[in-house]
């Protein structure tokens with residue numbers, strides 16, 4: 126046992142020594158780990174700074190006017206031929222600018238003529254109403270249909286229309302004149318002198334009426350002439366202003382915002398300019414040029430007046446789409462629907478349409494039908510149907526016209542504004558949404574008004590559609606790490622907004638192929654968005670600093686749509702970033718001069734096929750919702766291979782454009 130004790134003791138000592146060594150080893154390793162940790166943090170912060178520096182450099186590079194860069198490079202390396210073509214291009218540019226300014230003047234003249242013509246029309250209406258026969262313009266035609274004539278041997282025959290004007294009613298009450306006239310009836314009056322008045326009285330009355338009738342006919346002709354002129358000027362004005370217009374409305378800081386202490390703003394406009402808006406984000410300012418910018422104080426009426434000509438063109442057989450785009454709470458619904466005391470575009474449009482239909486009554490007969498759908502997660506639902514839960518699909522019309530239709534979609538015929546208000550669209554929307562606000566912000570709501578007109582004298586028929594679309598909120602829902610249902614929503618919203626942006630770009634650039642089928646929304650609106658129709662994109666933005674990121678994204682989207690010039694001859698691609706945004710445009714854009722190759726995106730519709738080197742910086746991201754900037758997730762469409770996620774996955778440093 127003593128020997129055994131000794132052995133055990135020495136074993137314990139040995140183990141203690143080992144333990145001591147291990148402890149020392151552990152301390153040493155811990156030291157190494159914290160040193161490595163520290164070095165890693167240093168490295169990370171150094172890399173972050175480097176990335177920021179590179180981004181700053183890149184943005185400075187990009188902010189330089191690209192045309193100038195291009196010209197400088199060309200002049201450096203190219204021959205006199207290039208110089209000559211540069212001079213020619215400049216001349217062409219000057220010519221185009223002159224044309225632009227003369228078109229602007231022409232536009233102004235047309236606007237003045239239009240106003241003049243409207244004044245004349247108003248004057249004529251006034252004259253007609255005072256002519257003693259008819260007391261309102263809507264009755265001009267009834268003066269013609271008021272067939273007043275004398276047939277020898279048959280006496281005076283009068284057809285009195287349903288809408289008998291008060292003045293005529295008074296005449297009808299005069300003894301011996303139209304005493305026998307009844308609403309909507311034809312009455313033979315005896316050619317003999319009426320009792321109590323004598324033959325002279327009757328013939329004087331007749332000759333007086335003959336003159337009044339001639340005056341009315343004359344006035345009617347002038348009125349019709351004015352109506353035609355007005356229509357012509359309308360069309361010319363709309364053509365000149367462009368059939369696709371991108372407008373922007375700034376939402377004022379509301380009382381609610383003030384109560385919440387949100388008063389700091391990040392958006393400004395230039396005095397005297399009604400088409401530019403500047404926003405500040407992360408300390409940087411950027412100015413955007415659009416077709417028109419409505420200041421926060423702009424009224425609902427001012428907004429509507431800008432688009433009224435487009436709305437009214439539906440009566441002449443045009444299809445018109447008006448979209449409200451923007452983040453949740455930026456005022457899309459306010460602009461489209463408005464509030465009861467101050468209605469928005471939808472109601473004003475209907476009012477204007479009914480007023481115009483009334484003014485044309487007698488010349489034209491119109492019928493109006495309504496349909497209302499919601500598109501949520503790429504599923505179409507009928508908001509006027511008995512079963513709003515039912516999913517609808519878009520199909521080719523079996524009538525062989527090549528038109529699309531939605532089988533089973535409810536279409537309600539409405540006679541007037543009052544009936545429209547009874548349409549239960551919103552009620553249906555509310556009944557099947559668990560949380561209407563939540564849901565409505567993430568679904569597209571589409572109200573379609575179809576107007577069919579028939580010309581009473583020629584029988585010509587027109588059919589126009591007004592599509593009023595309150596788009597889903599464009600905010601960066603996945604930035605907050607959305608998952609499951611929210612992520613699915615975000616992807617489908619992103620996909621459909623992207624598709625809409627692409628369609629509008631392609632239309633503005635008058636491209637042969639327009640990718641309508643990329644989303645349910647654009648597919649559904651295909652016949653209203655195509656050539657010859659009219660589109661307004663109303664981009665809503667908030668002034669608040671807390672929304673500056675979303676504001677920047679919305680404005681980038683607006684400008685991407687807006688920057689595409691109309692017509693291939695004047696097509697201009699401002700920067701490589703823009704080129705990437707519009708891969709399809711590149712097929713027809715000018716190639717860089719020889720020896721000046723840069724990596725360029727592919728020209729095929731597939732955005733960035735494998736094998737193309739290049740990682741796109743935030744400003745080059747082709748996704749209209751700028752997903753690149755929004756998260757580390759790849760965009761479901763364009764950036765799917767080349768989004769930030771891919772770039773981080775070892776494809777090279779973000780922001781680099783490698784030469785090919």
Ligand SMILES: Nc1ncnc2c1ncn2[C@@H]1O[C@H](COP(=O)(O)OP(=O)(O)OP(=O)(O)O)[C@@H](O)[C@H]1O
Nearest residue numbers: 376377452453454455456457458459460565566598
């Ligand atoms: N120009 C404006 N003037 C006054 N108030 C406004 C204006 N624009 C919006 N608002 C108010 O701001 C709030 C949010 O607007 P609105 O509901 O129209 O936003 P939205 O973009 O349609 O949101 P969502 O995407 O959730 O439907 C509303 O209370 C609305 O009355």
